[in-house]
Amino acid sequence: MGKKADIGLIGLAVMGQNLVLNMNDHGYAVAVYNRTASKTEEFLQDAAKGRDTVIGAHTLEDFVGTLAKPRKIMLMVKAGDVVDSFIDQLVPLLEKGDLIIDGGNSHYPDTTRRTRDLREKGILYIGTGVSGGEEGARRGPSIMPGGNEEAWPLVKDIFQGIAAKVEDGSPCCDWVGQDGAGHYVKMIHNGIEYGDMQMICEAYDVLHNGLGLTHDELHEVFAEWNEGELDSFLIEITRDIMKTLDTDGKPLVTKILDKAGQKGTGKWTGINSLELGVPVTLIVEAVYARCLSALKHERVAASRVISGPEKKIEGDRKAIIEDARKALLASKIVSYAQGYMLMRETAKENGWDLNYGGIALMWRGGCIIRSVFLGKIKDAFDRNPALQNLLVDPYFVSVMADCQGAWRRTVARAVTAGIPVPAMSSALSFFDGYRSERLPANLLQAQRDYFGAHTYERIDRPEGEFFHTNWTGTGGNVSSSTYQV
Numbered sequence: 001m002g003k004k005a006d007i008g009l010i011g012l013a014v015m016g017q018n019l020v021l022n023m024n025d026h027g028y029a030v031a032v033y034n035r036t037a038s039k040t041e042e043f044l045q046d047a048a049k050g051r052d053t054v055i056g057a058h059t060l061e062d063f064v065g066t067l068a069k070p071r072k073i074m075l076m077v078k079a080g081d082v083v084d085s086f087i088d089q090l091v092p093l094l095e096k097g098d099l100i101i102d103g104g105n106s107h108y109p110d111t112t113r114r115t116r117d118l119r120e121k122g123i124l125y126i127g128t129g130v131s132g133g134e135e136g137a138r139r140g141p142s143i144m145p146g147g148n149e150e151a152w153p154l155v156k157d158i159f160q161g162i163a164a165k166v167e168d169g170s171p172c173c174d175w176v177g178q179d180g181a182g183h184y185v186k187m188i189h190n191g192i193e194y195g196d197m198q199m200i201c202e203a204y205d206v207l208h209n210g211l212g213l214t215h216d217e218l219h220e221v222f223a224e225w226n227e228g229e230l231d232s233f234l235i236e237i238t239r240d241i242m243k244t245l246d247t248d249g250k251p252l253v254t255k256i257l258d259k260a261g262q263k264g265t266g267k268w269t270g271i272n273s274l275e276l277g278v279p280v281t282l283i284v285e286a287v288y289a290r291c292l293s294a295l296k297h298e299r300v301a302a303s304r305v306i307s308g309p310e311k312k313i314e315g316d317r318k319a320i321i322e323d324a325r326k327a328l329l330a331s332k333i334v335s336y337a338q339g340y341m342l343m344r345e346t347a348k349e350n351g352w353d354l355n356y357g358g359i360a361l362m363w364r365g366g367c368i369i370r371s372v373f374l375g376k377i378k379d380a381f382d383r384n385p386a387l388q389n390l391l392v393d394p395y396f397v398s399v400m401a402d403c404q405g406a407w408r409r410t411v412a413r414a415v416t417a418g419i420p421v422p423a424m425s426s427a428l429s430f431f432d433g434y435r436s437e438r439l440p441a442n443l444l445q446a447q448r449d450y451f452g453a454h455t456y457e458r459i460d461r462p463e464g465e466f467f468h469t470n471w472t473g474t475g476g477n478v479s480s481s482t483y484q485v
């Protein structure tokens with residue numbers, strides 16, 4: 001029998017195929033299996049043609065048989081039941097110490113459950129985020145592994161070998177933490193991705209529909225933005241999208257139905273934020289913006305009966321464009337600050353020791369949110385690993401000070417013109433709330449105590465002491481309990 005495969009991969013959809021080719025380019029022999037056998041054949045005859053160290057198998061038994069021990073099997077299949085089904089089929093074929101890796105977008109509690117169940121059976125498990133789409137998988141993705149730490153040495157070289165590298169050669173892949181930590185960090189990545197995309201769409205709306213820039217002009221604007229602080233993959237592709245024409249010579253983007261899809265990772269981030277009481281307002285608004293866009297028919301009908309201002313922004317074009325750039329940057333800083341707040345809280349809940357600078361480094365290259373900006377976040381955590389919030393880091397304090405006026409003007413212009421900017425405006429409200437020593441929650445507490453005897457604390461007494469007032473003179477003096485969720 002010939003050389004055994006270093007790793008096996010199940011699921012030959014676009015990400016799976018490209019990961020196989022990437023691993024193989026790095027010198028690893030890879031066994032492949034796909035539920036629909038014809039897909040395996042197609043892959044071997046086409047994309048993997050001539051690669052004798054990509055080994056196809058038509059049954060799971062054969063597939064497992066081709067793997068060197070301890071066996072390493074990576075699943076690149078649809079998140080959910082399909083992952084459980086493959087695990088169930090594989091376990092009887094494996095031995096103690098073998099490793100299963102899930103590289104799909106699984107929900108992190110599922111990964112925690114699977115890691116624990118398999119540990120009891122002596123099987124190692126890793127749930128890893130893999131970001132970067134087709135191109136990333138092929139040339140160097142960002143890889144975020146977590147799960148059973150004993151498994152990490154088995155795949156460290158492979159994963160770090162195929163991952164994207166930053167300028168100094170560091171791989172965009174490192175061990176994230178136990179149980180579902182890797183998939184959790186990927187979920188936050190995706191939430192941030194939702195936010196970044198929405199903010200760019202808002203800037204586009206302000207500049208195209210409001211200010212009247214053509215797509216050619218917008219191409220130039222995004223190209224210029226991509227040379228500075230906003231230098232990122234998503235700005236880069238937006239620049240290129242502006243230039244892409246349909247067969248009739250019109251910008252293709254104008255022909256695309258304005259109805260956003262979503263696969264769930266942004267929603268999970270929102271649910272996680274609500275569960276932990278962390279105000280991740282921008283990402284949640286970005287999810288809702290997709291939901292609102294999906295109500296296309298309702299919006300079309302509403303647009304015929306509800307009027308508003310003409311969506312027109314006038315003034316010094318150059319200044320308005322620069323304001324929009326700064327509004328985008330400031331909102332982006334808030335979004336990442338919120339994402340990091342949420343990671344910190346979840347890490348505390350789960351006992352994970354997350355390396356926040358390391359996460360920024362993992363996202364610095366390869367993934368969808370890759371940007372120069374992430375280098376600044378890495379620097380902030382290098383300066384102060386215990387940093388409470390990105391917004392109080394001296395570098396970000398100064399950027400926010402520089403962008404604030406432009407940000408307010410952009411939101412004001414959009415609001416006045418009736419252009420929805422949910423991400424930028426909610427980020428601004430969060431920013432103003434976060435920097436407020438005092439918020440109107442004193443009144444809120446009074447209202448709660450007024451109608452439900454929910455009690456309040458006083459500014460002239462130690463925190464933790466609760467008071468109730470008989471506001472109407474007719475209520476009783478009995479207060480309700482003061483539990484918090």
Ligand code: 6PG
Nearest residue numbers: 131132133190262263264265368
């Ligand atoms: C990535 C992407 C990838 C996928 C999104 C799409 O990091 O490579 O995030 O995982 O493209 O999950 O998500 P939506 O369909 O929800 O936009």
